[in-house]
Amino acid sequence: MTEILSLGQSLELIKDIGDAQVVADQYSLNKFNGTHGIGHTRMATESGVDIRSAHPYWAYPFSDVSVVHNGQLTNYWNNRRALERKGMRFMSACDSELIAVYLANKIRDGHDLEDAMRSSLSDLDGVFTYMVATKDKLGMAKDTMAAKPMVLYESDELVALASEEVAIRSLLPHEIDTYDPYEGEVKVWQA
Amino acid sequence: MCGIAGLIHRGKSTNVGGEMQKMLQSLKHRGPDSTGYALYGSGKSKDYILRFKVGENVKEGSSAIMEDASVYDTRRDEVNKQIQEIGAKIIKEEQITPYSFRYVIKCKDDLLDLAKKNRVSRDDRNIIFGSIFGAH
Numbered sequence: 152m153t154e155i156l157s158l159g160q161s162l163e164l165i166k167d168i169g170d171a172q173v174v175a176d177q178y179s180l181n182k183f184n185g186t187h188g189i190g191h192t193r194m195a196t197e198s199g200v201d202i203r204s205a206h207p208y209w210a211y212p213f214s215d216v217s218v219v220h221n222g223q224l225t226n227y228w229n230n231r232r233a234l235e236r237k238g239m240r241f242m243s244a245c246d247s248e249l250i251a252v253y254l255a256n257k258i259r260d261g262h263d264l265e266d267a268m269r270s271s272l273s274d275l276d277g278v279f280t281y282m283v284a285t286k287d288k289l290g291m292a293k294d295t296m297a298a299k300p301m302v303l304y305e306s307d308e309l310v311a312l313a314s315e316e317v318a319i320r321s322l323l324p325h326e327i328d329t330y331d332p333y334e335g336e337v338k339v340w341q342a
Numbered sequence: 343m344c345g346i347a348g349l350i351h352r353g354k355s356t357n358v359g360g361e362m363q364k365m366l367q368s369l370k371h372r373g374p375d376s377t378g379y380a381l382y383g384s385g386k387s388k389d390y391i392l393r394f395k396v397g398e399n400v401k402e403g404s405s406a407i408m409e410d411a412s413v414y415d416t417r418r419d420e421v422n423k424q425i426q427e428i429g430a431k432i433i434k435e436e437q438i439t440p441y442s443f444r445y446v447i448k449c450k451d452d453l454l455d456l457a458k459k460n461r462v463s464r465d466d467r468n469i470i471f472g473s474i475f476g477a478h
Binding site for chain 2: 152153154155156157158159160161162163164165166167168169170171172173174175177178180181182183184185186187188189190191192193194195196199200201202203204205206207209214215217219220221280281282284286287288289291307308309310311312313314315317318319320321322340341342
């Protein structure tokens with residue numbers, strides 16, 4: 152079935168079956184030059200192994216907004232119906248997409264990214280850690296229960312964050328200091 | 343269980359595709375089934391990049407059902423048609439896999455404005471701005 156993965160002036164969304172290396176080779180991602188990115192590795196639990204169920208999700212139809220998350224939202228349908236009443240459309244039943252569309256709607260209503268993320272922590276129920284990217288920003292939010300892991304490294308040159316420190320060390324093999332964001336924490340960085 | 347990773351450079355562009363690959367590969371134990379990337383290029387172009395797929399990968403390990411390849415052509419034609427319908431023009435097209443494509447399209451209007459204009463009934467069949475996807 153046809154699926155629009157992304158439409159934007161800087162965002163390119165690529166997802167497929169296989170590990171990071173397999174997908175990167177298939178789509179020649181090693182040549183992709185840019186300022187920032189987010190990504191997701193999925194273990195199929197609730198739905199099948201196919202591209203449709205793979206993350207990240209684009210915040211349709213807002214160009215250049217994408218989301219990845221780890222965790223589960225428990226009030227998915229209430230939030231989705233509320234957003235659909237405002238004219239927002241959904242392409243999947245994945246809760247990452249709900250976060251993306253929720254944030255996009257807030258931004259459309261005039262909130263800045265950080266405000267939108269802060270209100271998501273009270274409006275969205277469940278256990279989750281998510282990252283959002285826009286044309287020139289990267290943000291992360293951790294719910295108040297903080298059950299899902301996140302490790303962060305920040306320097307003047309770059310910010311790297313991941314579910315586990317091993318991912319940050321794959322980029323920065325030298326001695327680095329990382330830390331875990333607090334529960335209910337929201338952070339946004341500019342490219 | 344899943345793994346997520348992100349990276350942002352302050353004030354410069356690098357091989358962010360290769361860097362994200364390294365980060366995600368090291369999280370393979372958290373999720374070996376599929377991998378997704380949202381990568382942000384320089385963003386200087388006024389043109390839009392469209393990434394879409396017309397089918398699934400049915401290789402070993404996939405739970406997707408094999409379809410006749412002829413439906414891919416039909417679906418792609420439909421996307422092409424709808425790009426024209428929104429008044430945009432395809433200026434470059436690449437086929438990455440039998441089912442996935444990357445287009446560069448020129449569009450006079452802001453996408454969000456276009457989407458608002460196309461915010462009609464739920465039966466709308468425009469793939470780009472419609473709800474053809476339904477609930478899955």
